[in-house]
Amino acid sequence: MKKVLWIVSALMALASLSQAEMKCAPGKCASGKCAGKVQVEKPKKMMKMFQSVSPSEATLLQSGDAKAFCPNCGMNLPMFYKTNHAATIDGKVKQYCSIHCLAEDITKGLKPTEIKVVDVSTLKFIDASKAHYVVGSRQKGTMTMTSKYAFADKAEAETFVKINGGEVTNFDGALQRAQQEFQNDTEMVDKKRVKMREMGKKLYTQKCQKTDQSFETVAEAKTFVVTNKLCEGLNPKQLQAVGLYLQSR
Numbered sequence: 001m002k003k004v005l006w007i008v009s010a011l012m013a014l015a016s017l018s019q020a021e022m023k024c025a026p027g028k029c030a031s032g033k034c035a036g037k038v039q040v041e042k043p044k045k046m047m048k049m050f051q052s053v054s055p056s057e058a059t060l061l062q063s064g065d066a067k068a069f070c071p072n073c074g075m076n077l078p079m080f081y082k083t084n085h086a087a088t089i090d091g092k093v094k095q096y097c098s099i100h101c102l103a104e105d106i107t108k109g110l111k112p113t114e115i116k117v118v119d120v121s122t123l124k125f126i127d128a129s130k131a132h133y134v135v136g137s138r139q140k141g142t143m144t145m146t147s148k149y150a151f152a153d154k155a156e157a158e159t160f161v162k163i164n165g166g167e168v169t170n171f172d173g174a175l176q177r178a179q180q181e182f183q184n185d186t187e188m189v190d191k192k193r194v195k196m197r198e199m200g201k202k203l204y205t206q207k208c209q210k211t212d213q214s215f216e217t218v219a220e221a222k223t224f225v226v227t228n229k230l231c232e233g234l235n236p237k238q239l240q241a242v243g244l245y246l247q248s249r
Contacts, residue, residue, distance in 0.1 A: 050139045130152070
């Protein structure tokens, strides 16, 4: 009986050792680096973009059900907060994800006043005419291939340049650059939107309740989806894709 119990114990020990070796990183068990330890692979986390802040850190100056989205492109404002701009047009405040979307309204002949931009350092809105912009840094831009970030303090803008590259200019310089690049940036965004709409159509077909509602803007479509809980469990990128699809139907 003792011999049988010994054999059973030995087999159980071998099984445990085999499982531990399977869970260790390749090559490490042989060197003893994970002896006695079972390494469990942790789920990968999505990398946070430089532009992003949590919703609690973001200031939303516009009102309405769709206030968390850029009225022009539908992008999530906290997700691209460090490039946010705001302006008053026809007595109504609009908050944009980027200077590109502000330039879009100017291109349409609209006359924005009281233009503001988020200060990267404090995350507060400041007068854009007094801001120091860093154009062309290595940090990724929003709706553009040439990033544009603003600072209230010129010294902080210059420090940012030392770390990330780019050049310091004022609002007029940054806006002029955005207007010069507007067509190329728009074409770049449109190409990405083709794939996003395809993804949105699949998501809508597989995960959403159906609606015959039509939408003038992506922000309006996204707000309808969220308010009516048409698609549960979508992350911000997936919601943007569905919004783009619904707006384009």
